Amino acid sequence: MSLRLDTLRECLEGVIPGHIATCDAEGMPNLAYLSQVQFIDNEHVALSYQFFNRTRQNVLAGSPVRLLLTSHLTGAQYRLTLKYLRTETGGPLFEQMKAKLAGIASHEGMSEVFRLRGSDVYRLLDIEQVPGATLALPPPTVNFLTALRRATGRLTACGSLARLLETALDCLGGEFSIDHVMLLMHDEGRGRLYTLASRGYPESGIGSEIPVGAGIIGICARERIPIRIGFMTSEYAYGRSIRRSVEADGQGDSLETAIPLPGLPEAGSQMAIPITAFDHLLGVLYVENVADLHFGYDDEDALVAFAAQLGLAMHHHQQAEEQAEDAPPIEPPAAPLAGPPLLVRHFAANDSVFLDDDYLIKGVAGAILWTLLSDFVERRRTNFTNKGLRVDPRIRLPGVSDNLEARLVLLQRRLEERATGIHLAKAGRGRFLLAVDRPLQLISS
Amino acid sequence: MLDSDNAAFIQTGVSISLASCAPDGLPSMSRGLGCKLVDEGRQVGVFLRRSQSLALLDNIRSSGRIANVFSLPSSNRTLQLKGSDVRIVPFLPEDLPVIERHIADFVLEVVPLGMSEAVVRAILAYTPDDLVTVTYSPCAAFSQTPGPKAGTPLG
Numbered sequence: 001m002s003l004r005l006d007t008l009r010e011c012l013e014g015v016i017p018g019h020i021a022t023c024d025a026e027g028m029p030n031l032a033y034l035s036q037v038q039f040i041d042n043e044h045v046a047l048s049y050q051f052f053n054r055t056r057q058n059v060l061a062g063s064p065v066r067l068l069l070t071s072h073l074t075g076a077q078y079r080l081t082l083k084y085l086r087t088e089t090g091g092p093l094f095e096q097m098k099a100k101l102a103g104i105a106s107h108e109g110m111s112e113v114f115r116l117r118g119s120d121v122y123r124l125l126d127i128e129q130v131p132g133a134t135l136a137l138p139p140p141t142v143n144f145l146t147a148l149r150r151a152t153g154r155l156t157a158c159g160s161l162a163r164l165l166e167t168a169l170d171c172l173g174g175e176f177s178i179d180h181v182m183l184l185m186h187d188e189g190r191g192r193l194y195t196l197a198s199r200g201y202p203e204s205g206i207g208s209e210i211p212v213g214a215g216i217i218g219i220c221a222r223e224r225i226p227i228r229i230g231f232m233t234s235e236y237a238y239g240r241s242i243r244r245s246v247e248a249d250g251q252g253d254s255l256e257t258a259i260p261l262p263g264l265p266e267a268g269s270q271m272a273i274p275i276t277a278f279d280h281l282l283g284v285l286y287v288e289n290v291a292d293l294h295f296g297y298d299d300e301d302a303l304v305a306f307a308a309q310l311g312l313a314m315h316h317h318q319q320a321e322e323q324a325e326d327a328p329p330i331e332p333p334a335a336p337l338a339g340p341p342l343l344v345r346h347f348a349a350n351d352s353v354f355l356d357d358d359y360l361i362k363g364v365a366g367a368i369l370w371t372l373l374s375d376f377v378e379r380r381r382t383n384f385t386n387k388g389l390r391v392d393p394r395i396r397l398p399g400v401s402d403n404l405e406a407r408l409v410l411l412q413r414r415l416e417e418r419a420t421g422i423h424l425a426k427a428g429r430g431r432f433l434l435a436v437d438r439p440l441q442l443i444s445s
Numbered sequence: 446m447l448d449s450d451n452a453a454f455i456q457t458g459v460s461i462s463l464a465s466c467a468p469d470g471l472p473s474m475s476r477g478l479g480c481k482l483v484d485e486g487r488q489v490g491v492f493l494r495r496s497q498s499l500a501l502l503d504n505i506r507s508s509g510r511i512a513n514v515f516s517l518p519s520s521n522r523t524l525q526l527k528g529s530d531v532r533i534v535p536f537l538p539e540d541l542p543v544i545e546r547h548i549a550d551f552v553l554e555v556v557p558l559g560m561s562e563a564v565v566r567a568i569l570a571y572t573p574d575d576l577v578t579v580t581y582s583p584c585a586a587f588s589q590t591p592g593p594k595a596g597t598p599l600g
Contacts, residue, residue, distance in 0.1 A: 007497050016560070016568075017516075019462050019464075019474060019514070020474060021464035021472035021473070021474045021512070023466035023470040023471070023472050027466055027468075027470070027508055028466075028510055028512070028527060028529070029464040029466045029472050029510060029511065029512040029527075030464070030512050030525075031462060031463070031474060031512040031513070031514045031525060032512070032514070032525070032589060033465040033516060033523065033589070033591075035591075051595060051596075053595055053596045054587075054596055063467070063470055063471065063472075064470050064471045066464075066471065066472040066473065066474060068462065068475075068476075070568060071564075072560065072561070072564060073564070074562045074564070074567070075563075075565075075567030075568045077476070077497075077568070079473075079474070081471070088534050112490060114591070130475070130497050130499055131496050131568065132494070132496070132497055132567075132568075133567045133570040134567055135563055135564060135567050256565070273582075286513075
């Protein structure tokens with residue numbers, strides 16, 4: 001087999017539908033259209049099993065399988081010879097194909113009709129290019145290797161988690177030309193993902209949440225696999241519909257719903273990439289575009305490689321902030337507090353914090369803020385360490401694996417975004433300073 | 446077997462493909478370049494490029510069997526015909542306008558769906574001396590429009 005499947009994956013996207021040919025026991029051929037072909041590796045592909053039709057009967061009876069695939073970019077046609085191996089009805093491959101099929105079904109007006117029953121896995125025995133006229137492959141819009149090299153270089157130069165996250169999102173725009181991005185962190189204890197940074201939306205959505213398992217981002221997190229959808233589908237929307245379903249489940253109280261999720265109202269293309277390190281899910285990178293079929297296999301590969309680098313760097317910064325700390329900084333003399341007092345109200349039931357009756361944050365980040373402000377009001381304390389917060393009984397961090405530094409970044413961003421007059425600033429490794437512009441009046445309920 | 450509605454349908458801007466099987470069951474397939482009705486509508490004739498269809502033509506010669514699918518991209522309406530008396534006959538030059546009309550109809554069908562006309566024309570490019578015609582009497586017809594009723598026999 002001289003042709004490699006990974007060099008002709010545009011044929012698998014289904015822009016020009018593929019054909020599948022099989023043969024019954026009497027030697028009668030059967031020909032049908034394919035909804036999708038999923039690349040697994042250069043020796044394996046998966047086809048969607050939606051209906052028990054003649055093709056499937058023939059396959060299960062042992063028929064050899066031939067596909068005819070056509071590139072929508074060059075017009076080149078390929079015949080693939082396959083051997084059926086097995087059917088998967090759950091797990092990462094199935095979820096990837098189910099999500100992709102939902103997009104295809106919605107695009108074809110077949111949402112009520114197409115349902116993935118299984119992912120049929122085949123061994124690829126041969127690829128043959130059909131003789132005939134072809135066009136030159138159009139030049140790619142991005143050189144992914146160059147983008148990846150430059151982006152990973154920029155990540156390694158970052159000295160803090162906050163800087164790393166900013167740089168990662170800048171790279172996706174500047175190096176990969178991706179304009180709409182969200183980075184969500186995994187809250188393992190609560191089975192949630194919370195938005196820590198975004199680009200390309202009118203509102204940042206920092207602090208907004210999605211349950212693990214819900215929508216494209218939640219399924220990416222649950223299965224720890226990239227999910228890529230090429231057409232708009234309400235089935236994998238991550239916005240209001242998810243919240244409605246969560247609220248209907250009675251989990252609405254624990255989900256952050258006061259902060260709206262960012263997102264394009266009508267994304268044609270969506271892709272969610274898990275960020276992992278050492279077998280741990282740290283978060284999800286989500287990108288989208290209004291155009292259909294905007295992201296291909298190469299985009300997916302590039303972002304998976306980028307997310308691997310990002311995951312290792314995130315892990316490093318989390319460890320660095322907790323295992324060591326720099327000497328305490330010389331605190332600037334506290335500026336006299338002026339102006340009307342800021343009313344800070346804390347509700348212990350869910351650690352929500354309101355500033356002058358405006359909701360700010362809840363959960364762990366709310367507990368951290370309340371602790372910091374209590375110490376400030378009681379003792380004028382402004383100098384804090386990550387280690388100290390980790391063991392503070394008032395905060396009740398979900399576990400050692402929880403990314404405390406990410407929660408501090410979340411809190412810091414939320415405070416700055418709301419122009420609250422309360423500031424958190426890093427003061428060396430493992431340390432940060434609290435600064436307050438106005439007198440505070442704390443009320444706990 | 447082929448009612449007038451389906452007979453008209455297969456002669457519009459549909460995508461056409463054919464498959465046959467080797468004695469060991471390995472299928473082969475190719476795209477068709479248009480079709481015509483022969484023998485007062487009792488038979489279908491489909492035009493193929495010989496250079497793209499060597500295995501398919503071999504399998505037709507040895508088995509006499511064919512599966513032939515016609516699908517209209519804009520509606521997903523899809524029809525599969527089967528034949529077991531397939532013959533390979535020389536291409537008749539007077540059928541060239543049929544092919545030209547088919548390509549023109551197909552371009553009109555898929556370019557509004559976002560396909561590049563240059564790519565479509567490359568996929569359907571041919572030289573007349575490469576053409577061959579296969580004819581058969583449909584012995585079974587199935588609707589393959591996507592959905593739970595796909596595969597339902599017609600007639």
